[in-house]
Amino acid sequence: MRLATFNLLHGRSLTDGLVDPDRLTAAVTALDADVLALQEVDRDQTRSGKLDLTALAARALHADHHRFAAAVVGTPGEQFRPLTHDDDGHGEPLYGIGLISRHPVSSWQVTRLRAAPVRSPIYAPGPGGGLILLRDEPRVVLAAVLDTPHGPLTVAATHLSFVPGWNVWQLRRVIRALRALPAPRILLGDLNLPAGPAAALTRWRPLARRPTYPAGQPRVQLDHILADRHALDRLPPVTAVHTPLATISDHRPLVVDLG
Numbered sequence: 001m002r003l004a005t006f007n008l009l010h011g012r013s014l015t016d017g018l019v020d021p022d023r024l025t026a027a028v029t030a031l032d033a034d035v036l037a038l039q040e041v042d043r044d045q046t047r048s049g050k051l052d053l054t055a056l057a058a059r060a061l062h063a064d065h066h067r068f069a070a071a072v073v074g075t076p077g078e079q080f081r082p083l084t085h086d087d088d089g090h091g092e093p094l095y096g097i098g099l100i101s102r103h104p105v106s107s108w109q110v111t112r113l114r115a116a117p118v119r120s121p122i123y124a125p126g127p128g129g130g131l132i133l134l135r136d137e138p139r140v141v142l143a144a145v146l147d148t149p150h151g152p153l154t155v156a157a158t159h160l161s162f163v164p165g166w167n168v169w170q171l172r173r174v175i176r177a178l179r180a181l182p183a184p185r186i187l188l189g190d191l192n193l194p195a196g197p198a199a200a201l202t203r204w205r206p207l208a209r210r211p212t213y214p215a216g217q218p219r220v221q222l223d224h225i226l227a228d229r230h231a232l233d234r235l236p237p238v239t240a241v242h243t244p245l246a247t248i249s250d251h252r253p254l255v256v257d258l259g
Helices: 021-031 053-061 166-178 195-202
Strands: 002-007 035-043 065-074 080-082 094-101 105-113 119-124 130-135 139-148 151-159 185-190 223-227 238-242 254-258
Touching: 002 021, 002 151, 002 185, 002 223, 021 053, 035 053, 035 065, 035 151, 035 185, 053 065, 053 094, 065 105, 065 139, 094 139, 094 151, 105 166, 139 166, 151 166, 166 185, 166 195, 195 223, 223 254
Parallel strands: 002 035, 151 185
Antiparallel strands: 002 254, 035 094, 065 080, 065 094, 105 139, 119 130, 139 151, 185 223, 238 254
16 A cells, blocks of 8 residues: 655745646655645636645545545635635635545544634745745644455645644644544645654654655654554554655655565
8 A cells, every 4th residue: 555645835946936747646646655644726817727726635635435524615824714614715726624535434524723813934935935924724633444364554635834833733733633533544645844743752663754844855744654553553554655856846745665
């Protein structure tokens, strides 16, 4: 089984600033993941050609089971509002996370996390980027219980706040929510925390320790695949870890092979 997490930067290339569906398809196809968590995902956004990026990635992997979970209605960094309910924003631009599986999904669960109450400085990559004072947006956790050859498996995707301290509070809430779902459990995503704090705060085992950001010359691991130590022995061992350079995004995907 191959697990992967990838912060897409809504499919944008740092070279030309464009979103090309063929380029995104090629990048996801190359991962060949059985389970793929996606962050910074657009749906119906002008900047990404009104595409449904989760569905596009699922087609690239020939995966029948996928779901997009919006965190906000609108465009982060411009104008957006929190969702008022899960079906809010129909016909409007949406931004959030995605989870894709080649294995059947028996149930889905969405957990919503409040935005930090303060603005925080963040570096925006690419042409016209730089240090900007950014308003945080609400976050979301998308979990699925899979029917795999190794038995039931809970996997979850998330993208936590860039605001220091607030992401710690969010991560603790994520772990509490996932413990209500069947073990074994795996959390995939951009936690906006380095490897040491992510492992210490969750007490879950990192399945990979590799820097993933920035993409060109990675120095820090912001993207993680963590496994709950409870029922960890039911998972196959890690046999390989990859952080391939993609033609899109300012993050590298993190890929883990089990068994």
